[in-house]
Amino acid sequence: MKHRILIIFLVAIAASFSNFSNAQDVKVKPVKSKTTPKPADKPASDLKTDVQGKPQIVPVTDLKISTWSAPAGELTFPELPYKYDQLEPVIDQLTVEIHYDRHHRAYYDNFKKAIAKSEFESMSILDIFTKIASAPVAIRNNGGGFYNHVLYWENLSAKGGGEPTGELADLIKKHFGGFNEFVEKFNDAAKSRFGSGWAWLSVDPSNGELFISSTANQDNPLMGTSERKGIPILALDVWEHAYYLKYQNKRADYISGFWKIVNWPVVEKRFKQVKINK
Amino acid sequence: MNFEFPALPYAYDALEPHIDKLTMEIHHTKHHKAYFDKFVAAIQGTESESKSLEEIFSTISKAPLAVRNNGGGLYNHSLFWQILSPNGGGLPTGKLAEAIDLKFGSFEDFKTKFNDAAANRFGSGWAWLSVKADKSLCVCSSANQDNPLMDVHDCPGKPILGLDVWEHAYYLKYQNRRPDYINAFWNLVNWEKVSDNYQEAMK
Ligand SMILES: [Fe+2]
Ligand SMILES: [Fe+2]
Numbered sequence: 001m002k003h004r005i006l007i008i009f010l011v012a013i014a015a016s017f018s019n020f021s022n023a024q025d026v027k028v029k030p031v032k033s034k035t036t037p038k039p040a041d042k043p044a045s046d047l048k049t050d051v052q053g054k055p056q057i058v059p060v061t062d063l064k065i066s067t068w069s070a071p072a073g074e075l076t077f078p079e080l081p082y083k084y085d086q087l088e089p090v091i092d093q094l095t096v097e098i099h100y101d102r103h104h105r106a107y108y109d110n111f112k113k114a115i116a117k118s119e120f121e122s123m124s125i126l127d128i129f130t131k132i133a134s135a136p137v138a139i140r141n142n143g144g145g146f147y148n149h150v151l152y153w154e155n156l157s158a159k160g161g162g163e164p165t166g167e168l169a170d171l172i173k174k175h176f177g178g179f180n181e182f183v184e185k186f187n188d189a190a191k192s193r194f195g196s197g198w199a200w201l202s203v204d205p206s207n208g209e210l211f212i213s214s215t216a217n218q219d220n221p222l223m224g225t226s227e228r229k230g231i232p233i234l235a236l237d238v239w240e241h242a243y244y245l246k247y248q249n250k251r252a253d254y255i256s257g258f259w260k261i262v263n264w265p266v267v268e269k270r271f272k273q274v275k276i277n278k
Numbered sequence: 279m280n281f282e283f284p285a286l287p288y289a290y291d292a293l294e295p296h297i298d299k300l301t302m303e304i305h306h307t308k309h310h311k312a313y314f315d316k317f318v319a320a321i322q323g324t325e326s327e328s329k330s331l332e333e334i335f336s337t338i339s340k341a342p343l344a345v346r347n348n349g350g351g352l353y354n355h356s357l358f359w360q361i362l363s364p365n366g367g368g369l370p371t372g373k374l375a376e377a378i379d380l381k382f383g384s385f386e387d388f389k390t391k392f393n394d395a396a397a398n399r400f401g402s403g404w405a406w407l408s409v410k411a412d413k414s415l416c417v418c419s420s421a422n423q424d425n426p427l428m429d430v431h432d433c434p435g436k437p438i439l440g441l442d443v444w445e446h447a448y449y450l451k452y453q454n455r456r457p458d459y460i461n462a463f464w465n466l467v468n469w470e471k472v473s474d475n476y477q478e479a480m481k
Contacts, residue, residue: 102454141400194347195402195422196445217401240402240445241454249308249446 072128072143073121077108078150086158090257092246100153103241107145107218114138129222144218148198151235155270157263164264168271175210182212183259186236189214190255196239201267202230208276214238233270234262280330283314284356292364296462298451306359309446313351313423320344335427346430350423354404357440361475363468370469374476381415388417389464392441395419396460402444407472408435409479419443438475439467 067075080100085093114136115121120128125143132140163179164172176182182201190199193214200213202221213221213228221230236258243254286306291299320342321327326334331353338346369385370378382388388407396405399419408416408426411434418426418433426435441463448459 098453106454137400194343197401240449244445244449245453248304248450249312 068126068147069124071122072115072125073112075108075112075125075146077105078153080153082156082158087156087261090261091156091243091254095241095243095245098245099237099241100149104145104149104153107142107149110138111142111146114142126222129220130224132223133225140223141218144220144223147222148218148220148235149237151232152237155234155263155266156261157266158261160261160263161259162264164268166268168264168268171208171210171271186212186234187252187255190236190238191252193238199236199238200230200232201234202228202232203271203274203276204228204230205274205277208274231270231274233274234267280328281314281318281352283311284359286359288362288364293362293466296465297362297448301446301448301450304450305355305442305446310351310355313348313355316344317348317352320348332427335425336429338428339430346428347423350425350428353427354423354425354440354442357437357475358442361439361468361471362466363471364466366466366468367464368469370473372473373480374469374473377415377476382417391417392439393457393460396441396443396463397457399443405441405443406433406435406437407439408433408437409476410435413480436479438479439472 080096084097084100087096115128120135120139123131125147128135128139128143129147132143135143163169169179172179172182176185186199186201189212193199193216195216197214197216198218198220200215200221202211202213203209204211211228211230213226213230215221215223215226219226220235221228221232223229236255238251238255240251243251247254286302290302290306293302321334326341326345331349334341334345334349335353338349341349369375375385378385378388382391392405392407395417396419399405399421401421403419403421404423404425405419406417406426408418410416416426416433416435418431420426420428420431424431425440426433426437428434441460443456443460448456452459452462
């Protein structure tokens with residue numbers, strides 16, 4: 001019963017993505033990419049020279065929540081909503097390029113391989129997450145890696161930063177005491193995640209509460225295995241690959257830079273789509 | 279206080295081109311040093327102060343997380359620096375070579391198994407060659423800064439060879455290409471030291 005309710009909310013969130021193009025105040029210029037995934041062992045320095053035209057992938061701005069509720073076998077690899085260098089100086093061009101075109105793409109490819117010809121192909125990824133404890137670990141790791149990075153890229157923007165407004169701002173104040181207190185608590189979650197993982201701001205659909213959490217590796221708060229389950233509306237990747245080329249061991253500097261590029265309109269949009277089951 | 283932060287047994291650029299100087303410098307002076315400092319802080323004023331790391335690891339399931347993570351980080355990196363050498367590579371000899379053949383069939387088969395353990399460790403962690411309680415060899419991997427000496431480990435033993443597969447160990451030079459880093463590692467393995475570790479573990 002609980003599962004069914006959660007899924008309904010996830011579908012609602014998914015529906016919100018259909019308006020993504022309106023939420024972005026950044027001009028989206030698709031980055032050219034190859035039509036086929038590159039082998040993972042290709043040196044990054046080759047990246048600039050082997051562009052071969054338009055990718056067969058759906059731009060992130062065309063993502064619909066119906067996309068997430070679609071059968072996982074039909075999910076496509078979305079384009080970045082900005083160019084590789086547009087998050088400079090907070091996140092350097094090479095990091096974005098390798099992170100998106102190698103790491104993220106590999107998660108997508110391996111996820112599709114892991115679900116191929118299995119019962120998971122016809123399930124939505126959201127449904128898979130709620131039942132992740134009974135899925136093969138390759139689906140958990142790569143499905144999480146695929147989904148989490150889509151959220152991450154979307155909630156970053158070259159014109160980001162500042163503070164949320166409206167209802168979300170009010171709720172942040174109510175739950176955390178203020179925006180600065182919220183940032184501090186989120187930073188703690190991101191800094192203290194030992195090893196590889198993510199920090200999250202999520203909505204608990206059972207009562208509408210906001211909560212901050214962190215997960216290991218490519219897990220996320222939608223997964224049935226998570227300590228506190230909820231619908232993530234803000235994602236921060238704290239794997240070393242997300243920041244090492246520029247920040248090395250200084251994860252804290254990457255985290256403070258993150259706030260300058262948060263795309264709050266997207267976060268607010270996700271927040272509004274969560275239906276609360278009070 | 280019986281814990282010391284070990285100096286590198288070679289220069290930061292000595293492992294070039296397989297591991298670059300900047301990676302070694304940051305890895306030793308920042309990552310390893312931070313584990314050491316935090317470990318010392320975590321055990322200060324506790325009975326762990328008078329114990330060895332191995333003793334602490336044997337009951338780590340009851341210790342605070344900071345002791346587990348930073349004690350593991352201290353021990354694992356200290357072992358790692360020692361089993362690397364600018365004059366490394368080649369093949370093991372003597373009793374260790376015999377034990378590897380006995381357990382894995384051949385050195386190549388052992389290497390394949392170790393490479394798989396290192397490549398398939400998802401997220402941050404280590405790959406290990408250990409001597410189990412029954413004195414046989416064992417290849418395995420562990421998450422984050424855990425190691426086979428810890429009572430939480432699913433393949434307990436005494437590690438004699440370790441490979442750091444946290445992204446910080448290779449990202450500046452290899453980025454997402456962890457398998458290239460793993461291949462390069464074999465050019466650096468100090469088999470003399472690994473043999474010493476093996477003899478020690480067999481006592
Ligand atoms: Fe990532
Ligand atoms: Fe390390």
